[in-house]
Amino acid sequence: MIHGRRLDSTQDQILAFADGNITYRISDMGYLHYANVSLGTPSVTFFVALDTGSDVFWVPCDCTLCAHTWNTTNGNEVDLNIYSPSASSTSEQVPCNSSLCEQQDQCTLTGQSDTCPYQVAYLSAITSSSGYLVEDVLHMTTDYSNPKAVDARITFGCGRVQTGSFLDGAAVNGLFGLGMDKLSVPSLLSSSGKTANSFSMCFGDDGVGRINFGDKGSTDQAETPFNAMKSNPTYNISVTQITVGTKVTNVSLTAIFDTGTSFTYLKDPVYTTLAESFNAQVKDKRQPTDPNSTFEYCYSPSSTSENITVPSLNLTMGGGSQYQVYDPIIYSVNGSTITYYCLALVKSTDVNIIGQNFMTNYLIVFDREKSVLGWKQSNCYDTKYTSTTTTQPNSSFVPSATAVEPPGGAPSSGSDSSSAASRHFHFLIYFLVLFVLI
Incomplete structure (x- = not known):
């Protein structure tokens, strides 16, 4: 029974x-x-x-x-x-x-x-x-x-x-x-x-x-606990370490996992530490800062190839699990040519948010019973529950209209920019x- x-x-x-x-x-x-x-x-x-x-x-x-x-x-x-x-x-x-x-x-x-x-x-x-x-x-x-x-x-x-x-x-x-x-x-x-x-x-x-x-989720996913918040609870997690390329920095950071925010927002000093570590290891020439741009760190590619190499970015979550960021940059394209690319990170004054761009290539599990965030690398076509497939809806230029909306526009994201139209x-x-x- x-x-x-x-x-x-x-x-x-x-x-x-x-x-x-x-x-x-x-x-x-x-x-x-x-x-x-x-x-x-x-x-x-x-x-x-x-x-x-x-x-x-x-x-x-x-x-x-x-x-x-x-x-x-x-x-x-x-x-x-x-x-x-x-x-x-x-x-x-x-x-x-x-x-x-x-x-x-x-x-x-x-x-x-x-x-x-x-x-x-x-x-x-x-x-x-x-x-x-x-x-x-x-x-x-x-x-x-x-x-x-x-x-x-x-x-x-x-x-x-x-x-x-x-x-x-x-x-x-x-x-x-x-x-x-x-x-x-x-x-x-x-x-x-x-x-x-x-x-x-x-x-x-x-x-x-x-x-x-x-x-x-699954038994082989990585996990980190949600931070308990009595008032206004959110999917808030802790980050203890950030690794950019070869540089490792210990941090004390709490952030909200928010799919309603396009890009990732970090307060200082973590924002500057991460951005400067990235900038020091990028091979391409940095563009002058545009006060009307969403992003502060943008670069001119040394070639027209889409295979741009940038420093790796990895977060160590509370509990020790590793979270690799697969899509830290976005591109501005003209036809099939990348005109420039940026570190898709925005300086925040009041709240840390892990935005949607840092969730690319992951199946994210919001387990409210266990009070944990889980993640596992996925292309979203080979999941247990795949009911339909389609082509990508995208265009070659994107605004940054999100839950936290910064001023100015933003270049488009993704490595397959040539087929955007x-x-x-x-x-x-x-x-x-x-x-x-x-």
Whole structure:
């Protein structure tokens, strides 16, 4: 009987979105990873940014102020879906007395007890989302060879007002909060018994990734513990040593693993130590510092070859596990020619963030049950739960519109820059089919 109950346990299942577990790194939309999610009855599909640095999942909803279209860098205009609670037969408003309503004080001010408001301000300047909470069906599937549909009731934000980057930069069609708070989707899935309290994300070097809910990783993955934080818990880890090329430096650093930030941000003195160690060992000539550029350390390649050699970068995590950074630089390309490249590192004044660029080539496991971060090298096509494949959606120039948005632009990332135009064409067709035909 015990064995039978164990086999029937939904907490052992791995879930993906109804459209599959694939994610896309989109340069035109802040260089974040995005996925298709389907909500409501009948279902409506949204192309949302995946953010481990925040908790609330929201989509544009009966908007007073939001983006209705997305203008690509190629000049194409794509219509974006808008959620409406009245159009979904399974939608319900979340009242103020709900345990998930975290702004009950606002209910008193407005005099409305049947609707729980939400408001989230992000680290990017004047970037926010506000509205009220609703409950509806998130359409998912078991991520196996014979997938079965799973409808999970979740609470999310009906985003009536968006500001800042949400209007013309990153996450114009919604933001999928993957943080530690009880309102995040991983928390809701685990608390309702749909999955284990863990999930994984994979970041391929071709811009294609994966996301799986309930995935606890593997026994051969490297791990480091999360730092316990009583207020505002995040996926915060410790770094004890940084190795750049041949130089080893002991550090005392805590940082947030945040998929909602495009690049990595470090405070001084660690930022300067790492950047100067890198600069001292680069063979190419450094360019003059551009005050309008996102990055401080940029170089002119000595040849037109894409095989640029730079110092290796390795982090020693709390507990001693090694974390090699596979993609520390990004390129600016003109056609098939690399015009310059930069160390994709930004100086921060207040918080250390391991951004998405430092996660490339890894399957990252956010195990909230064991309170550890796990990682294992992966190309994201040979994972246990690979439900679909595609070409890379990318373009040859990227803005740096992220959870922490720096001034200026940024060159594009990835070593396969010569085929960027072709990859962007394939993605654009896919995007148009998704949001116009459906």
